[in-house]
Each structure stands twice: as structure tokens, then as C-alpha cells.
Amino acid sequence: MVPKIAIAAAMIFSVFASIAELRAQVRPTQDATRNSSVAAGHAYAAKMCAQCHDISSRIDDQFARARPPSFYAVANAKTTSAIGLNAFLVTPHAPMPNFIIEPGDRKNIIDYILSLRNESAPST
């Protein structure tokens, strides 16, 4: 006969395993829809920025110095801040003619880019 303790341990293990599974499924969408400005920023980026930038894959191409960089690389660069992004996004964007982003869209896009920050990386 299997000892009760082993059955209990197996049950506890399977509960943890299914929690881990659920979290793995939920995570990617949770990040993109953390709040409505992030979701709106993602939609805007998909329309206005994705033809040049990789807007969502979590590949840090900053070491490859990809031009233009992925938004993930922008988000995780040490020098990136909301203020810096705002300043960058109100100045002309070299390859783009008439690069004008309305203030509301700018806030959304900044919220979206910063939502790609790798939370597990040590903050500096």
C-alpha cells in the first residue's frame, strides 16, 4: 500500500505543477494588457512602428546594435526612461517623414515600451 504521506505529496506537487502551467500560459498576454494604455500603445505600435521595429519579441538585440533596435532592447537599455523616450518621440525620426505622435498616443506608446522591461533584471 502507498503511504498516505506519498499521496499527499503527489497531490501537492500536482497542484504546484498546474499553477506553474497556468502562469506560463497567462504571462505573455498579461504583460501586453497590463492596463489599457499598454494595450493601446501596442496597437498603435503595430500600426505605426512595426514596419521598422520589432515591437514585441523578447529578443535583446542591443548587442548586435540592430538598427532600428527592437522595442524590447529599447525598454531594457540602462539609459531608457519615460522622460528620455518622450523627448526622443517629439524630435524628428530620421527615416520617417512627418513623424508626429499625438500626446495621448505618445503616453500609450511609452507605457507599452516600458512594459517590455525585463522585471527580473537587476535594476540600476
Ligand code: HEC
Ligand atoms: C521608417 C522606419 C521607422 C519607423 C516606422 C519607426 N522607427 Fe523608430 N527608429 C528607426 C530607426 C532607423 C532608428 C534608429 C535611429 C538611429 O540609430 O539614430 C529608430 C530609433 C527609435 C528609437 C530610439 C532607439 C534607441 O534607443 O536608439 C525609438 C524609441 C523609436 N525608434 C521609437 C519608434 C516608435 C514609437 C515608432 C512608431 C510610432 C517608430 N519608432 C517608428 C526607424 C523607424
